Amino acid sequence: MPFPFALPTTSSVLLSDFFDSVTHPSLPLTATTRRSVLKDALKKHKRLSPQQRDSNLPTVQDAATSYVPYLLALNTGSGYRDVGPEKLDVEVKQPVEVEWRSTLSVALPGREPPRPKLVGLHHEIAFTLSTLAYTHSLLARSQLRILYGTATLSADQRASTIAGAMKHLLEAHSIHNYLLSLPSISAAKDAPIDIQPSTVSALASLALAEATIIVVAKDDPYTAAVAEDRNDSNKDWMFKAPTIPKVRAHLFARICLAAAEHATNASGLLARSGTGRIDEDLVKYANDLRRTARGKAARFLAIDTELSGKTGEGLAWLKGARKELGLSVELDDGKRKGFKGLKQSWQERREDRKIEKCGEWGMDGGRYEEARVVEMLEGKWDKENSTMNIQLVPPFEPLIASMPSGREYHSPQPYNPPTLSPDVFASMRAPPEPEEAVFRGEEEDSGGEDGFAGRSEPVGAFPGTAEEYGRSTPSTSYY
Template identity: 55%
Template structure:
């Protein structure tokens, strides 16, 4: 499943104190107001509980779309002296300094990632676009969450959710590719979140996830396993679940293509490029493993439909090795011992995360869910092979080594950023009112956005006494 990115926050930066425009005096002031609105939206989003953050993503996206035309226009005026077709003069009063919180950097447990001081306009543009890509991935996660809940959605709702998630991930891929082409002033001083290697990895990861979603749309086995563990499901009383035939060989090649994208992402995030969050590195590796395991599973389905049950079981066992799982025991229909209890507990914990909408569900890139499908199929086919077919099970290594090449499915479109309207740009020619000030936001510019702004009651103090968050009260 898509990686649960954390939206970064930024400092309060009066752009009009760093940038001037003799031709359009109101441009820096209006841009400052739009940036303050974005900063407030990011801080409020961070303080929301995880279950409420998905509904607030649209507010943050609107704030980004409101600020992007201004900051991109200023950057374009610095580079070419024009915004669209209109000449615009922009001058540097002093070097622009902004701060953004690095959410992809590794930090000590329990501590927030630090804010990084950034110089120049293009670095600010890169972080705004990076935040937009994170929002697209988070919206894809919220769409896919309903597919893994205990309540099976209708076919129409399932198709709509998968289509929306695919669109969001392709947009995230296009945004990351757009950041690659930005005119950063000094690539050596760019933060780890926006360097070219990170953008290549994030773009490849989004494309791999979008490719896997293409397979998920017509994958009946994942739905059958989810339905089988639903205690409230009564369809089995009427008829056995029917598994329609799938284009197994085509799906296997699509999964192998997703694995290739994940491998490219892992190579871009290789050790030596910086101190990245280990959870992101583990996620990319799990995504590669899950993609190859899915490909092996579809090749197993293709072999089983052709009557080669032994070869199908070998593919399933090869897929389990790809996921790093131990082989199933001889009687795998009932989980026994501490290992079975531990596996059942891990699955129930992941199910609770999906139901509650926790921000860390799916952090294994669907590895646990794929392991459930592999176990369900292997138990079923081994029992059938022992009682009916009695075919020899070949070793899985030669089959895994002879898997076909991947096949590309998506052709991402380039990202087109929003631009300032000509009529709005003409209104920015108005001279400044000496008494006019930019909106600086309602949120305090503190280093820790998670600190509550409610007064702290001192234990043992006089009733009614309270203090702020500074902790400098004497009693």
């Protein structure tokens, strides 16, 4: 986790064909240049290998962040509103037409998702800001992957890594909420599934759930102990059971329950979008994240109970944690049994290989990683209870039903979109020079677009020599 979003790609658009400004004539052309840079960055990012994409994410983030203020300035000026102290007048020649690839919609096997033609500047704003939010989630994902790598991190390094990921997730949450606050976005009925209000609201809840659940990872020694235990580079031959203060264990349980509530909200909103329309992996991930959060909460309540000397009740909480995780409740001498246990072991090994190869790891929402922690504690406590304490293990169902309410940890701040500096804004009052050409990007369009040229090369012609052929209309002649 977080979810591995696929960044969308877009077509080439010359914004000066759709907008004109009397007060700032250079604004449409400058905005086109910034958009072309973003278009190239997204297309180049798509061709990179999974190992190279993590290091390229800051480039995409910079391109999207640089384009947002120009895009919002066009939107503000077209609504006859001023930008700060500046008077901005933007005339809409015709509704802007853009194409963005819908990465959250269901596609046929072996085919890319569709890239529909969208009419209206609000669609352009929604996809641009959504792309920026996806980038922040992917940046958080690339940082959290370090926790499960081969390197053993110190407590300070672990805390710094998690804090950076948390900041990116909260920024993604704020961007999604900002989109919902725009009337043109929240009222759009003809939008693709990616930018519909229900989907954007679900993604906001999902980002907040991810930012909430990793709060406990910073001070959770059990998860770190399990990660180090299966790390081949770890040379420690002796394992000391970690300890955690009692009060914090109960607090962590309530924080996890708050994350579960946000994940439940996201799962319900995604299901409302319609089965068969939205990516099934995203729906499954939201449901698995909910299971992980509730299972982690039950595990912390088990720790809180065991620290009070109630080992039997703690074991019951761990059984409840396994139930919440959707795994087998019973173990045979501390080991998994049956086909379900074999399948779980196979899926865990598969997840480890994905982490090593920078693949799409974490699609289970951390569910199997939490299962390893629960099994470690269950094996340890069961051995102690069988030899020393000998306490009865009560049923876990009443305990799960008596879970406390969730407690929010974060206070998300509203998103403040970047704005143009007064110097940059004033420089666009001058009209563009006649010989000044707008940057249209180095990447060619894909997905059936004609691009800026408006026509394709003649059959058999050398690339770039279309102008040398005088025939401008199709001919029915064979010669």
